[in-house]
Amino acid sequence: MTLEEVARVAGVSRATASRVVNGSPKVNPQARRGVERAIARLGYVPNRAARSLVTRRSDSIGVVIREPTARLFGDPYFPQLLSGISAALSPRGLQLILLMPRSREEDRRLEQYLTAGHIDGVLLASLHGNDPLPGRLDGDGIPVVVGGRPPEGVRVSFVDNDNYGGAVAAVSHLIASGRHTVATISGPLDMEAGVARLRGYREALRSAGRSLDPSLEAEGEFTQESGAQAMRALLQRHPELDAVFVASDLMAAGALQVLNAAERRVPDDVAIVGFDDSPIALMTVPPLSTVRQSIEEMGREMVRLLLESIDERDRAPRQVILVTELILRGSCGGGPMS
Amino acid sequence: MTLEEVARVAGVSRATASRVVNGSPKVNPQARRGVERAIARLGYVPNRAARSLVTRRSDSIGVVIREPTARLFGDPYFPQLLSGISAALSPRGLQLILLMPRSREEDRRLEQYLTAGHIDGVLLASLHGNDPLPGRLDGDGIPVVVGGRPPEGVRVSFVDNDNYGGAVAAVSHLIASGRHTVATISGPLDMEAGVARLRGYREALRSAGRSLDPSLEAEGEFTQESGAQAMRALLQRHPELDAVFVASDLMAAGALQVLNAAERRVPDDVAIVGFDDSPIALMTVPPLSTVRQSIEEMGREMVRLLLESIDERDRAPRQVILVTELILRGSCGGGPMS
DNA sequence: CAAGGCTGTGAGAGCGCTCTCATGAACGCT
DNA sequence: AGCGTTCATGAGAGCGCTCTCACAGCCTTG
Numbered sequence: 001m002t003l004e005e006v007a008r009v010a011g012v013s014r015a016t017a018s019r020v021v022n023g024s025p026k027v028n029p030q031a032r033r034g035v036e037r038a039i040a041r042l043g044y045v046p047n048r049a050a051r052s053l054v055t056r057r058s059d060s061i062g063v064v065i066r067e068p069t070a071r072l073f074g075d076p077y078f079p080q081l082l083s084g085i086s087a088a089l090s091p092r093g094l095q096l097i098l099l100m101p102r103s104r105e106e107d108r109r110l111e112q113y114l115t116a117g118h119i120d121g122v123l124l125a126s127l128h129g130n131d132p133l134p135g136r137l138d139g140d141g142i143p144v145v146v147g148g149r150p151p152e153g154v155r156v157s158f159v160d161n162d163n164y165g166g167a168v169a170a171v172s173h174l175i176a177s178g179r180h181t182v183a184t185i186s187g188p189l190d191m192e193a194g195v196a197r198l199r200g201y202r203e204a205l206r207s208a209g210r211s212l213d214p215s216l217e218a219e220g221e222f223t224q225e226s227g228a229q230a231m232r233a234l235l236q237r238h239p240e241l242d243a244v245f246v247a248s249d250l251m252a253a254g255a256l257q258v259l260n261a262a263e264r265r266v267p268d269d270v271a272i273v274g275f276d277d278s279p280i281a282l283m284t285v286p287p288l289s290t291v292r293q294s295i296e297e298m299g300r301e302m303v304r305l306l307l308e309s310i311d312e313r314d315r316a317p318r319q320v321i322l323v324t325e326l327i328l329r330g331s332c333g334g335g336p337m338s
Numbered sequence: 339m340t341l342e343e344v345a346r347v348a349g350v351s352r353a354t355a356s357r358v359v360n361g362s363p364k365v366n367p368q369a370r371r372g373v374e375r376a377i378a379r380l381g382y383v384p385n386r387a388a389r390s391l392v393t394r395r396s397d398s399i400g401v402v403i404r405e406p407t408a409r410l411f412g413d414p415y416f417p418q419l420l421s422g423i424s425a426a427l428s429p430r431g432l433q434l435i436l437l438m439p440r441s442r443e444e445d446r447r448l449e450q451y452l453t454a455g456h457i458d459g460v461l462l463a464s465l466h467g468n469d470p471l472p473g474r475l476d477g478d479g480i481p482v483v484v485g486g487r488p489p490e491g492v493r494v495s496f497v498d499n500d501n502y503g504g505a506v507a508a509v510s511h512l513i514a515s516g517r518h519t520v521a522t523i524s525g526p527l528d529m530e531a532g533v534a535r536l537r538g539y540r541e542a543l544r545s546a547g548r549s550l551d552p553s554l555e556a557e558g559e560f561t562q563e564s565g566a567q568a569m570r571a572l573l574q575r576h577p578e579l580d581a582v583f584v585a586s587d588l589m590a591a592g593a594l595q596v597l598n599a600a601e602r603r604v605p606d607d608v609a610i611v612g613f614d615d616s617p618i619a620l621m622t623v624p625p626l627s628t629v630r631q632s633i634e635e636m637g638r639e640m641v642r643l644l645l646e647s648i649d650e651r652d653r654a655p656r657q658v659i660l661v662t663e664l665i666l667r668g669s670c671g672g673g674p675m676s
Numbered sequence: 677c678a679a680g681g682c683t684g685t686g687a688g689a690g691c692g693c694t695c696t697c698a699t700g701a702a703c704g705c706t
Numbered sequence: 707a708g709c710g711t712t713c714a715t716g717a718g719a720g721c722g723c724t725c726t727c728a729c730a731g732c733c734t735t736g
Contacts, residue, residue: 052693
């Protein structure tokens with residue numbers, strides 16, 4: 001089934017048929033109808049490869065997920081993100097090419113692949129530390145949007161949640177509800193999300209006139225096990241603590257188990273607030289108070305920015321910060337207990 | 339950067355350069371080296387579209403995920419599956435195109451897309467009921483592999499876990515450890531995985547000489563909330579039950595909450611065994627005994643079968659059944675309690 | 677030494693599409 | 707009536723690649 005045949009059936013030239021397919025306005029309505037009928041009758045679908053070859057666009061965008069497996073599996077973050085991305089891509093007829101490099105070697109091949117022009121743009125999620133990828137892609141003139149924050153000094157578009165604001169809200173709530181010793185389990189400090197939530201924690205304490213105590217801060221890795229470990233450390237250093245702000249629900253689930261094992265009642269003895277509002281938050285006993293962020297929304301927004309920078313090549317990088325919302329449940333007192 | 343330039347730099351014809359790129363054996367070692375050097379120097383990467391146009395292969399395979407969002411997010415099933423698929427695809431240089439249709443309309447477009455030859459093969463995951471898609475794709479001569487089971491009567495390759503065997507093992511264990519009234523929360527009965535696990539439950543009871551009681555069976559939908567609901571129903575119908583086999587960990591988490599709320603101690607009053615060995619199983623208190631299956635392995639195996647049927651067009655459909663393993667933890671007594 | 681067989685190579689066609697450019701028809705204007 | 711202008715259309719080039727085919731050079735064989 002080629003355009004040629006469609007054109008023949010419709011009694012027009014290939015060029016006119018092409019114009020109809022691509023929605024050019026300069027086509028006689030009658031000719032247009034003829035071509036449309038032929039397309040429908042023959043079940044014609046354009047050959048992407050041929051089109052790509054001449055337009056130099058691939059109509060597909062790459063989604064790169066750089067994350068060790070542990071987090072990838074424990075947390076519904078990625079399915080949600082992919083779902084949002086897919087939803088935004090699909091009405092535009094763009095393909096979602098999923099890339100999950102799992103070794104140095106694959107990383108190398110990934111970069112080569114992305115810069116070879118097989119792809120119109122790239123979405124990057126969950127960057128760590130000083131990942132050189134966004135900078136390099138941008139340098140090669142490939143449209144990039146980062147979910148979360150790009151490394152310092154790299155000026156590319158990104159979409160992020162208001163991690164800082166969410167953390168401030170959570171910790172302020174703990175303070176306002178009368179807790180005296182508020183600890184935190186932070187995310188990995190090589191990730192912007194980890195750092196921002198920790199900054200929010202500190203700011204909330206500071207603005208409430210509390211003094212900061214570094215020994216009340218423990219770093220986790222966004223995994224359940226690391227949350228449990230951090231909780232054990234905090235409990236040992238500060239047996240008197242009566243509240244913890246945990247930078248992810250998954251880590252909070254780990255912390256909750258440790259508190260349970262240590263026979264601290266939640267929320268009576270220790271209040272706990274997580275972050276993400278992932279389904280996990282409803283799975284714990286008691287259910288977790290948490291900071292809600294919409295990861296699907298983030299995915300959609302990333303696509304929007306990417307399409308903009310594909311269409312308008314040298315526009316300045318943009319950034320979108322999505323609001324977060326404190327959700328109160330049983331784990332910090334006051335909310336429903338199941 | 340085109341093959342033409344590479345050829346010129348290496349002092350050979352485009353044809354020879356192409357032979358080197360594609361690993362044809364009939365090339366003089368010296369010419370080969372020259373071309374390879376030129377490729378390295380120029381950073382040449384073949385243009386996929388041009389290649390596709392002539393070979394009539396796209397070197398990409400579609401992964402279709404047909405699942406309502408609830409399950410998609412609660413459960414690490416899909417990230418694991420994608421990870422396995424991606425791992426198996428990447429050394430072959432094949433693209434993973436992710437497709438998540440979310441409406442009738444998108445479903446229609448999906449089918450058109452898949453049959454238009456944009457894709458060398460299709461992987462289908464998580465089919466429900468009598469999904470016509472696998473049969474139709476197969477009818478159109480498109481290589482297909484299903485994760486789980488294809489609908490009855492559709493003869494396509496598939497990879498499945500030994501759902502039946504796993505269920506038998508789990509329930510047999512509950513019986514052997516002295517439980518008297520063993521109930522089950524099954525998966526949705528429009529999915530083969532749901533049905534097979536229920537059959538396993540029944541078979542284990544039967545072969546232990548127990549009688550079957552339909553009121554000990556409640557159907558869930560593989561979501562946490564449906565598990566909780568089913569547990570409530572079971573508890574009402576059979577307050578005396580002392581064991582439950584739940585067809586997924588996520589549902590088991592829901593059931594556990596209900597047991598908790600009903601003040602039944604687990605495992606003392608009620609033993610519970612889940613299915614999947616998802617990270618959720620370690621998140622509950624006590625941790626869940628469960629039936630382990632390797633979803634990543636399933637993904638890899640699906641790719642293997644798909645590549646086989648792409649390479650050898652009219653081979654008979656194949657099936658692979660992956661073994662499952664009973665993992666004992668705190669929730670059914672005997673295992674570790676945390 | 678001729679005949680035949682390999683082997684490595686290059687010329688060239690052609691995959692299905694888009695897009696530029698030329699053309700001719702229809703129109704409004706002086 | 708003659709002119710420029712607009713508009714719809716078709717011819718044809720060319721995107722970068724693979725693959726068939728022909729052929730030159732060499733080796734084997736009787």
